[in-house]
Amino acid sequence: MSPMTNQGKTSAARLQRLDGSAVRVLVVDDEPNLTELLGMALRYEGWEVRAAATGMQAVRAAREFDPDAVVLDMMLPDFDGLEVLRRMRTDNPNVPVLFLTAKDAVEDRVSGLTAGGDDYVTKPFSLEEVVARVRALMRRTTMSVSSSDSVLVVGDLTLDEDSHEVYRAGEEIHLTATEFELLRYLMRNPRRVLSKAQILDRVWNYDFGGQANVVELYISYLRKKVDAGRDPMIHTMRGAGYVLRPAV
The missing domain is CATH 1.10.10.10 (Winged helix-like DNA-binding domain superfamily/Winged helix DNA-binding domain)
Structure with missing residues (x-):
């Protein structure tokens, strides 16, 4: 995984919640090293990050943290990412979700998108790619800059x-x-x-x-x-x- 660039940070600095506060990203993965790397990359963009290692922790964190986007691993120790997505969407039906999938798990990608996931990346991935895709997902939400003729x-x-x-x-x-x-x-x-x-x-x-x-x-x-x-x-x-x- 490659380091983040200053250019990425500059472009992301303009992305914030409508009230001016930092955007919130929930990272769900049971690999501590990967979670730490993703957290560092996302915080580098000026975003607030919370991590979860299990499906149950993820659902609880989503309710408490109210994330603007979720990075969600398909495979978790208790139940899979699809079930996490289903439970999260009952509380927040519009939160964008980026799935993390195994390199060759084509069925996971299709299942994730069919279930309502917004995007996916396959492991291994670059940190820049994850940040860019999360940023793109959040720009589709109400954080987008709108024109007067909307x-x-x-x-x-x-x-x-x-x-x-x-x-x-x-x-x-x-x-x-x-x-x-x-x-x-x-x-x-x-x-x-x-x-x-x-x-x-x-x-x-x-x-x-x-x-x-x-x-x-x-x-x-x-x-x-x-x-x-x-x-x-x-x-x-x-x-x-x-x-x-x-x-x-």
């Missing part, structure tokens, strides 16, 4: 970039941080066909190593929430990508 409207679908509220035909739609960012990108480009590569670059800020099916997965999540029981707005353009259009 409401996007496409047909009967509205998205408020300040409050993170989404409505279709007056009915509120609840989205995860990643689902919100994906919908925001689509709504900022209505009637424009966006390729999987463009979506990966804009929403996830990095290359998934050819695993563009994560885009298909999250598009399906959005369709279930935005289009379910209504005239569809999200369309697949075979061989080209996806497009958001007002319902006819």
Whole structure:
């Protein structure tokens, strides 16, 4: 694992809670050395960090600490990361979660994303990569800097970039941080066909190593929430990508 750079610290210094306090990150892993390294890297960014070594400790810490993001190992001594995620999300449904998975555990990555995780990194990883991804996740939450014209409207679908509220035909739609960012990108480009590569670059800020099916997965999540029981707005353009259009 490589050391942090001063450039990373400078860019992260602007990231804080809306009340001006330091952002909070919960790190969950049963390897003390790894937890210590992650904690040092995250504190270097000026963030407040709390660590947990078991699933039970993680759930308790999430309730007490109220984290803005969670770095969560898939394999824990008592129960796995998916169960930790499920329990945490009952108290804080919108907290972004970055999973840590074994290098070859493809099923863990898919399971984590399907269960509502927002991103993952595989071990071994660089500290810069973890910090960059945690920062990207938190920028999708209400800590994001918003413009004065914060409401996007496409047909009967509205998205408020300040409050993170989404409505279709007056009915509120609840989205995860990643689902919100994906919908925001689509709504900022209505009637424009966006390729999987463009979506990966804009929403996830990095290359998934050819695993563009994560885009298909999250598009399906959005369709279930935005289009379910209504005239569809999200369309697949075979061989080209996806497009958001007002319902006819």
